[in-house]
Amino acid sequence: MMFPDRRFFLICLTIGFLFVGCSSNSQESSSPSNTRVADRVMFNADIELTQAGKLSGQLSADSLLFFDKEDRILGFGIEVDFFDEKGEFSGNLSADSGWIENRSQRITVYGNVFFSGAEGVQLWTDSLAYYPEITRIRTMAGVKIDRNGEFIFGGGLDSDLAFKDIRITQNVSGRLKQD
Numbered sequence: 001m002m003f004p005d006r007r008f009f010l011i012c013l014t015i016g017f018l019f020v021g022c023s024s025n026s027q028e029s030s031s032p033s034n035t036r037v038a039d040r041v042m043f044n045a046d047i048e049l050t051q052a053g054k055l056s057g058q059l060s061a062d063s064l065l066f067f068d069k070e071d072r073i074l075g076f077g078i079e080v081d082f083f084d085e086k087g088e089f090s091g092n093l094s095a096d097s098g099w100i101e102n103r104s105q106r107i108t109v110y111g112n113v114f115f116s117g118a119e120g121v122q123l124w125t126d127s128l129a130y131y132p133e134i135t136r137i138r139t140m141a142g143v144k145i146d147r148n149g150e151f152i153f154g155g156g157l158d159s160d161l162a163f164k165d166i167r168i169t170q171n172v173s174g175r176l177k178q179d
Contacts, residue, residue: 038065038074047073049080049105051132057082059100059107073100078109080130082161090161091117093130105132113139121163122146128157136160143168151175 049057062077096111108129115123156169
């Protein structure tokens with residue numbers, strides 16, 4: 001006679017654990033207040049960048065997430081063609097992801113960053129920011145620059161898009177051609 005009472009007790013105990021385990025934290029885990037939600041999403045997107053009314057860049061992305069309250073855009077699979085003040089091509093930038101500030105049009109990219117300039121200059125880094133108001137690119141990350149067979153390595157970069165005024169701030173090394 002004791003055997004059925006034990007089974008009944010174990011069944012009640014198991015049901016009790018199920019109710020207690022399922023009831024307490026469900027509201028915390030489903031709350032979206034701690035995560036950002038995009039206002040709009042655009043796939044295979046193109047955006048024109050302008051400076052003083054002139055085309056300064058053409059941005060393409062696999063996807064763009066628009067955050068209206070922050071006044072910026074998060075992009076994935078980014079590629080940007082830059083143009084100088086005459087409207088001529090001055091470089092191409094590609095990266096895994098990045099932020100575009102709507103007002104200033106500053107672009108900050110991350111992951112597999114590659115820049116190719118009009119004069120054959122190539123740059124590789126992990127992150128890079130483009131400042132359109134001064135037409136310069138900057139990073140604190142390590143960089144590798146190939147300028148027509150001349151290589152420069154270092155940390156921290158401040159340069160114009162033509163790579164005529166390059167400043168590397170840390171651990172500069174490289175191989176330059178002899179004239």
